Amino acid sequence: MKGMELLTDLYELTMMQVYMKTGILHNYAIFDMFFRKNPFNSGYVVFAGLEQLIDYLENLSFSKDSIDYLYSLHIFSDDFLDYCKSFRFTGSIYSFQEGDVVFPEEPIIRVEAPLGQAQLIETALLNCINFQSLIATKAARVCLAAKGRQVIEFGLRRAQGPDGGLSASRASFIGGCIGTSNVLAGKMYGIPVKGTHAHSFVMAYNTEIEAFNNYTKVFPDSSILLVDTYDTVHSGIVNAIVAAKELEASGKRLVGIRLDSGNLAELSKKVRKLLDDENLEYVKIVASNDLDEFRIDELLRQGAPIDVFGVGTRLATGYSESALSGVYKMAAIEKDGTLIPKMKVSDEMSKGTIPSRKNVYRYYDSDNTMCFDIICQDDEIVLDGDVYDIKGNRFAVDRDLVSRCMHTPIFQNGTLVYSKPSIQEIQHHCIVSLQSLPENLKDLYNPDEYQVYISPKLFNLLQSMRTVLHNKID
Amino acid sequence: MKGMELLTDLYELTMMQVYMKTGILHNYAIFDMFFRKNPFNSGYVVFAGLEQLIDYLENLSFSKDSIDYLYSLHIFSDDFLDYCKSFRFTGSIYSFQEGDVVFPEEPIIRVEAPLGQAQLIETALLNCINFQSLIATKAARVCLAAKGRQVIEFGLRRAQGPDGGLSASRASFIGGCIGTSNVLAGKMYGIPVKGTHAHSFVMAYNTEIEAFNNYTKVFPDSSILLVDTYDTVHSGIVNAIVAAKELEASGKRLVGIRLDSGNLAELSKKVRKLLDDENLEYVKIVASNDLDEFRIDELLRQGAPIDVFGVGTRLATGYSESALSGVYKMAAIEKDGTLIPKMKVSDEMSKGTIPSRKNVYRYYDSDNTMCFDIICQDDEIVLDGDVYDIKGNRFAVDRDLVSRCMHTPIFQNGTLVYSKPSIQEIQHHCIVSLQSLPENLKDLYNPDEYQVYISPKLFNLLQSMRTVLHNKID
Numbered sequence: 001m002k003g004m005e006l007l008t009d010l011y012e013l014t015m016m017q018v019y020m021k022t023g024i025l026h027n028y029a030i031f032d033m034f035f036r037k038n039p040f041n042s043g044y045v046v047f048a049g050l051e052q053l054i055d056y057l058e059n060l061s062f063s064k065d066s067i068d069y070l071y072s073l074h075i076f077s078d079d080f081l082d083y084c085k086s087f088r089f090t091g092s093i094y095s096f097q098e099g100d101v102v103f104p105e106e107p108i109i110r111v112e113a114p115l116g117q118a119q120l121i122e123t124a125l126l127n128c129i130n131f132q133s134l135i136a137t138k139a140a141r142v143c144l145a146a147k148g149r150q151v152i153e154f155g156l157r158r159a160q161g162p163d164g165g166l167s168a169s170r171a172s173f174i175g176g177c178i179g180t181s182n183v184l185a186g187k188m189y190g191i192p193v194k195g196t197h198a199h200s201f202v203m204a205y206n207t208e209i210e211a212f213n214n215y216t217k218v219f220p221d222s223s224i225l226l227v228d229t230y231d232t233v234h235s236g237i238v239n240a241i242v243a244a245k246e247l248e249a250s251g252k253r254l255v256g257i258r259l260d261s262g263n264l265a266e267l268s269k270k271v272r273k274l275l276d277d278e279n280l281e282y283v284k285i286v287a288s289n290d291l292d293e294f295r296i297d298e299l300l301r302q303g304a305p306i307d308v309f310g311v312g313t314r315l316a317t318g319y320s321e322s323a324l325s326g327v328y329k330m331a332a333i334e335k336d337g338t339l340i341p342k343m344k345v346s347d348e349m350s351k352g353t354i355p356s357r358k359n360v361y362r363y364y365d366s367d368n369t370m371c372f373d374i375i376c377q378d379d380e381i382v383l384d385g386d387v388y389d390i391k392g393n394r395f396a397v398d399r400d401l402v403s404r405c406m407h408t409p410i411f412q413n414g415t416l417v418y419s420k421p422s423i424q425e426i427q428h429h430c431i432v433s434l435q436s437l438p439e440n441l442k443d444l445y446n447p448d449e450y451q452v453y454i455s456p457k458l459f460n461l462l463q464s465m466r467t468v469l470h471n472k473i474d
Numbered sequence: 475m476k477g478m479e480l481l482t483d484l485y486e487l488t489m490m491q492v493y494m495k496t497g498i499l500h501n502y503a504i505f506d507m508f509f510r511k512n513p514f515n516s517g518y519v520v521f522a523g524l525e526q527l528i529d530y531l532e533n534l535s536f537s538k539d540s541i542d543y544l545y546s547l548h549i550f551s552d553d554f555l556d557y558c559k560s561f562r563f564t565g566s567i568y569s570f571q572e573g574d575v576v577f578p579e580e581p582i583i584r585v586e587a588p589l590g591q592a593q594l595i596e597t598a599l600l601n602c603i604n605f606q607s608l609i610a611t612k613a614a615r616v617c618l619a620a621k622g623r624q625v626i627e628f629g630l631r632r633a634q635g636p637d638g639g640l641s642a643s644r645a646s647f648i649g650g651c652i653g654t655s656n657v658l659a660g661k662m663y664g665i666p667v668k669g670t671h672a673h674s675f676v677m678a679y680n681t682e683i684e685a686f687n688n689y690t691k692v693f694p695d696s697s698i699l700l701v702d703t704y705d706t707v708h709s710g711i712v713n714a715i716v717a718a719k720e721l722e723a724s725g726k727r728l729v730g731i732r733l734d735s736g737n738l739a740e741l742s743k744k745v746r747k748l749l750d751d752e753n754l755e756y757v758k759i760v761a762s763n764d765l766d767e768f769r770i771d772e773l774l775r776q777g778a779p780i781d782v783f784g785v786g787t788r789l790a791t792g793y794s795e796s797a798l799s800g801v802y803k804m805a806a807i808e809k810d811g812t813l814i815p816k817m818k819v820s821d822e823m824s825k826g827t828i829p830s831r832k833n834v835y836r837y838y839d840s841d842n843t844m845c846f847d848i849i850c851q852d853d854e855i856v857l858d859g860d861v862y863d864i865k866g867n868r869f870a871v872d873r874d875l876v877s878r879c880m881h882t883p884i885f886q887n888g889t890l891v892y893s894k895p896s897i898q899e900i901q902h903h904c905i906v907s908l909q910s911l912p913e914n915l916k917d918l919y920n921p922d923e924y925q926v927y928i929s930p931k932l933f934n935l936l937q938s939m940r941t942v943l944h945n946k947i948d
Contacts, residue, residue, distance in 0.1 A: 006658035007636050009628070011669035013657065018671075018692045024678060031674070069661040075696070115678060122672075126631035127639055154483070157600035158797040162481050163637030165601055183487065184480035187543040195485035197492075198596075200505070200804040203816040204498060204589060218492045222549070230819055230943060317796035323632040323787045330674040342677045345704055469704060 002059045005087075006066050008123040013070070016116045017080045025083070025116040028334035030357050032107035033125060035326040039134055043447025044101040044437060045324065046140045046430055047108055048171045049132030050410070051098065051420055056124050057089045058416065083116075090414035091117050094359075094407040098421070099174055099430030101437055102133075103452045105390055106360045106375050107331075110407060115333065122328045131164070132171040134324040135316065138293075139175025140434060142311055144442055145293040147300060150308045152194045153180045154288060155316020168316035174426050176434075177311075189423050196258045196286065196310075202229040208236065212243035220252040224286055227271070228261045237271050241278050256284035256308065264289065265302040272305040284308060292319060297444055329353040343465050354458065355465055363401040370436050371401055376455035387453035392463075395453060476533045479561075480540050482597040487544070490590045491554045499557070499590040502808035504831050506581035507599060509800040513608055514767075517921025518575040518911060519798065520614045520904055521582055522645045523606030524884070525572065525894055530598050531563045532890065557590075564888035565591050568833075568881040572895070573648055573904030575911055576607075577926050579864055580834045580849050581805075584881060589807065596802045605638075606645040608798040612767075612789055613649025614908060618916055619767035621774060624782045626668045627654045628762060629790020642790035648900050650908075651785075663897055670732045670760065670784075676703040682710065686717035690728065694721060698730040698760055701745070706736060711745050715752050730758035730782065738763065739776040746779040758782055766793060771918055803827040817939050828932065829939055834880040837871075844910050845875055850929035861927035866937075869927060 019025040038045055062070075062084045070076050070084065091113020102108050109129065111118050143151050153172035159165030162184075169185030179192035186193035197215055205211040208230060216223045225243060227236025237257065244254035257275075259267050264287050275283050287299070288310035296309055313319065332341045332355065341355035357378040363371045374387055374397075386394050410418040421429070440448040454462070493499040512519055536544075536558045544550050544558065565587020576582050583603065585592050617625050627646035633639030636658075643659030653666035660667035671689055679685040682704060690697040699717060701710025711731065718728035731749075733741050738761050749757050761773070762784035770783055787793065806815045806829065815829035831852040837845045848861055848871075860868050884892040895903070914922040928936070 004636060004658070006661055007630070007639070008657055009630060009655040009669055010657050010660075010667045011655065011671050011675075014669060014693060015671050015675045018675070018688050019678065021692050022679075022688045027678075029678070066661070070657075073660075073667065075693075119672075119674065122674075123631050124636070127633060127636060130632055131634045131638065156481070156483060157597050157802075158604055158799065159601060160605045160634035160638040160791065160796070161641040162478060162598070162601060164605065164634040164641075165481070167635040167638075181483040181485065183482055183484050183544075184478070186484075186547075187480055187540070193484045193547065195483055195488060197485050197489050198593075199818050200593065200596075200802075201485075201489045201492070203804045203818060204493065204501075204503070204807055205496075206809075214492050214496045218495050219488065219549075313797045313799065317634065317791075319796050322634070322791035322793050322796035325632065325787065328631075328674075330677045333678055335680075344673050344677060 003063065004056050004124060005060055005062050006069070007127070008120060012120050012122055014075065015119055017076060019116050019119070020080055020083060026114040028339070029113065029115040029118045029330060030332040030339075031111045031118050031122070031328055032331050032358065033109040033111075033129060033326055033328045034105060034107050035324055036104050037325065038104060039137060039318065039321040039324055040141060041445070041447070042137055042141060043441035043443065043450060044103065044137070045133055046136035046175055046433070047096045047100045047102045047129075047133050048098050048136035048174045049128040049167070050095055052128040052132070052167070053125055054410065054416065054418070054420065056128065057093070057121065057411065060087070060089050060121070062087055088414065089117055089121065089411070090114065092412045093410040095410050096406050097408055097429060098426045099433055100406065101433045103373060103450050105354070106373055106452050107358050110358065112357070126326055126328055130324040130326045132167050133326070134318045134321070135168045135171035136175040136430070137324075138315055138318055139172040139177055140430065141293040141444065142296065142309070142315055143176030144434070145296040145300075145444060146309055149306065151177045152308065152310050153177045153182070153315055154310045154312035156182045158313040159316040165316060170423065172315055173423060174430050176427065176431065191423065196224040196226055199226065199229045202226065209239040209242055212239050213246060216243050216247050216254065220247060220250065223247075223254055224256040224258050225254070226258045226260060228259060232259065232262060232267055233270055237274050241274065241280065244280050244283060245278070254280070254283050256286050258286040258288060258310070260288050264306070265299050265304040268304045268306050286310060288312065290314060293444055331358065332356055341461060341465065343462070343469070345466065345469055354454070354462060356458065356461060358458065360406040361403045362406050363403050364436065365401055368436050369438055370450070372397060372451040372453060373406070374453045374455055375458060377457050377461070380455055380457055385456040387455060388459040389451070389453060392459070397453065477537065478530050478598060479534055479536050480543070481601065482594060486594050486596055488549065489593055491550060493590050493593070494554055494557060500588040502813070503587065503589040503592045503804060504806040504813070505585045505592050505596070505802055506805050506832065507583040507585075507603060507800055507802045508579060508581050509798055510578050511799065512578060513611060513792065513795040513798055514615060515919070515921070516611055516615060517915035517917065517924060518577065518611070519607055520610035520649055520907070521570045521574045521576045521603075521607050522572050522610035522648045523602040523641075524569055526602040526606070526641070527599055528884065528890065528892070528894065530602065531567070531595065531885065534561070534563050534595070536561055562888060563591055563595065563885070564588065566886045567884040569884050570880050571882055571903060572900045573907055574880065575907045577847060577924050579828070580847055580926050581832050584832065586831070600800055600802055604798040604800045606641050607800070608792045608795070609642045609645035609790065610649040610904070611798075612792055613646040613651050614904065615767040615918065616770065616783075616785055616789055617650030618908070619770040619774075619918060620783055623780065625651045626782065626784050627651045627656070627789055628784045628786035630656045632787040633790040639790060644897065646789055647897060648904050650901065650905065665897065670698040670700055673700065673703045676700065683713040683716055686713050687720060690717050690721050694724065694726040697721070697728055698732050699728070700732045700734060702733060702735045706733065706741055707744055711748050715748065715754065718754050718757060719752070728754070728757050730760050732760040732762060732784070734762050738780070739773050739778040742778040742780050760784060762786065764788060767918055805832065806830055815935060815939065817936070817943070819940065819943055828928070828936060830932065830935060832932065835877045836880055837875040837877050838910065839875055842910050843912055844924070846871060846925040846927060847880070848927045848929055849932060851931050851935070854929055854931055859930040861929060862933040863925070863927060866933070871927065
């Protein structure tokens with residue numbers, strides 16, 4: 001991911017120039033990335049996009065072209081552009097791992113770097129993480145709704161740009177899809193590529209049966225025939241059965257048929273019976289057409305005998321919610337060698353932030369089920385005393401649980417210290433994460449809320465800073 | 475846009491291999507791109523993305539890497555991969571122009587090419603056009619709602635991937651935005667870049683007034699101060715007024731203040747009064763925070779004195795509708811030297827297609843207001859007789875109107891014959907297109923439906939083909 005240094009909001013660069021002029025450009029600062037609300041009325045979010053963030057940070061430097069462009073804007077001073085010329089990311093990053101389930105308000109990524117660097121990377125960081133996490137979450141929901149049936153991602157043609165399609169394929173695989181139709185995503189990320197054929201294929205021949213037979217002859221081991229170009233029940237399935245029998249005669253088997261329109265529950269039942277009556281029980285039914293987790297759940301409740309779901313538009317774009325609203329906020333800044341915790345208050349209470357260098361611990365019971373998370377100050381080793389929720393309510397929690405620190409070092413002083421897992425490993429990690437999530441949190445319609453607490457030390461800091469800021473303003 | 479040859483669904487490639495084996499790979503075929511439903515309950519769509527499609531087609535060839543990857547899938551035969559090695563797009567493209575308003579069912583892009591080529595490009599074509607047209611439409615709606623006030627696109631951090639952000643910036647500018655915060659989009663597309671500063675900027679200094687004064691000192695001619703980090707009315711605006719007065723003392727003027735939370739209608743009125751009371755009438759009010767066309771319309775109805783709108787997430791992703799559901803369907807294919815019109819029927823009536831080589835004529839009255847479009851066969855020069863709507867209802871239309879042919883040649887036999895306009899020209903073309911659209915079609919909530927008719931010759935063909943297909947199936 002070279003050439004991405006200008007993938008940033010203009011204000012990151014103008015702020016950096018002011019930081020330089022006022023002598024704080026290199027003051028050490030801490031920023032957190034977090035989100036405030038689960039998308040899709042979901043009980044969780046699946047974290048994804050870290051690998052692209054790593055690639056961006058490893059390649060972050062200003063080309064001559066970029067410097068020339070910035071110069072042409074007549075906004076930036078020569079000394080600032082000189083600084084850009086030698087820019088490298090020398091900070092540290094601590095992060096959840098891709099495939100982890102994450103929750104509102106907890107710091108998912110912590111950036112510790114000279115202020116100018118920490119500021120510059122805000123936009124690209126949010127761009128990578130917000131989108132891939134959105135789609136990985138959607139994919140996890142779709143795959144959970146499919147209850148073990150296969151889900152393939154078909155979204156490229158409706159995705160938000162070429163890279164929107166590529167990132168969506170990657171995140172969909174992390175969330176549990178078994179493959180994608182997107183060939184470039186297959187090549188770039190090592191995701192299995194899958195496909196059937198289009199209506200135009202059937203229309204390219206004189207008759208439907210001619211089209212089917214031509215396809216199965218070329219791909220005798222992997223044919224899935226689309227049966228709704230003219231009429232599913234009266235034409236498509238009749239011809240598919242003929243093609244399947246011809247394949248059988250040559251010692252091969254038709255893999256499946258695909259339904260792409262009409263009442264999928266009703267049609268799949270009819271088609272299953274027609275196939276079974278011809279002893280074609282092995283022929284799978286693949287369904288597509290604006291599917292999402294809700295439609296899949298409804299189809300399965302109606303007893304639709306569908307084996308594989310092809311999910312496109314509503315997966316690759318998030319559909320009902322097209323963005324995860326992750327934000328990136330300052331938590332502390334160095335002044336005269338001391339780290340000063342910082343917080344934002346707001347006219348909207350919900351837009352406040354949690355100050356200081358923080359970590360997240362996750363607590364599991366003996367069944368390896370997740371119980372709650374605690375956000376604490378990074379130097380708190382032993383948690384004692386009661387904890388608080390974001391609104392200030394006090395809770396006594398059971399501490400005889402297994403805990404895991406969720407912040408993994410990714411970069412330390414500019415050096416990558418994290419060994420990037422394969423996409424298969426990330427998918428596996430996601431599946432394990434979802435398995436440890438309580439069932440009531442995975443409900444498609446009305447999930448419970450996972451508890452994310454604040455440590456007593458952090459809560460005291462938050463309270464005292466709120467008081468100080470309040471007094472200042474009054 | 476090099477290296478995009480694999481940005482395609484796997485099935486395009488597998489179908490091509492079957493076309494090769496059955497000897498029809500090079501048969502001339504015609505495909506149409508169209509959509510069936512306006513997004514956002516809008517009365518129109520703004521067409522965009524053509525320039526990226528042109529770039530894709532001009533650069534379309536298979537690298538050794540791509541061939542090696544396809545080989546590794548064990549799906550493709552050696553002769554097919556040899557064909558890929560010498561692949562070039564040699565077809566013709568006829569298209570609406572970027573910035574044109576377009577309507578459901580009409581062919582926006584017509585591809586005429588050897589079957590294999592026309593098939594391969596389907597996915598990338600839809601990916602480019604669907605997304606950019608979606609965002610250009612959203613931008614047009616947002617800008618119309620702003621009634622002449624400036625709109626700036628701020629969406630990169632919530633956009634769907636890096637390219638999702640870039641394409642969104644481009645399409646937003648086409649739809650009427652005056653600039654973007656996305657610096658890379660500024661560089662790549664020549665769009666003006668704009669910005670203010672972040673909350674973190676205020677938090678990086680000891681006090682808000684220190685932050686404001688530092689910013690205005692570095693950017694005395696272009697400062698917009700964000701006033702809601704701590705408390706908009708009691709702190710932010712008070713300090714902004716102090717900073718504005720200091721600027722005045724040095725002979726400069728504060729450009730504006732930005733509101734990013736709270737009740738924007740109420741706050742903007744309070745802030746306007748506080749500024750005016752200090753003779754700072756010239757200081758503009760910029761508002762942001764999850765804005766879209768509906769919120770802007772509501773704010774203006776409430777009399778909010780906002781001068782500039784910063785629109786992010788809900789513009790750059792489409793928000794409530796994250797995809798334009800454009801499709802690409804075969805309209806005709808050559809057989810033994812004759813062009814055979816083709817159509818798809820379907821279990822869902824709405825999923826049928828219109829056969830044959832088609833063009834679109836747009837009719838204007840003497841005020842240059844658009845009256846209706848007629849889809850006709852490409853060789854129909856004079857339209858006579860009544861026309862039909864898509865459901866088969868007959869209409870008599872006034873033919874004493876000025877008509878314009880909407881299909882412009884873009885490629886002819888693989889050669890680009892279109893002179894690509896600048897993005898400023900495209901934006902201007904969009905503004906002119908929207909001006910010629912009747913007012914009742916631009917209503918934000920309940921627009922009227924624009925009439926798209928089918929010519930009598932085309933209607934007769936459609937009817938006769940439906941009858942033939944119906945008889946075949948029964």
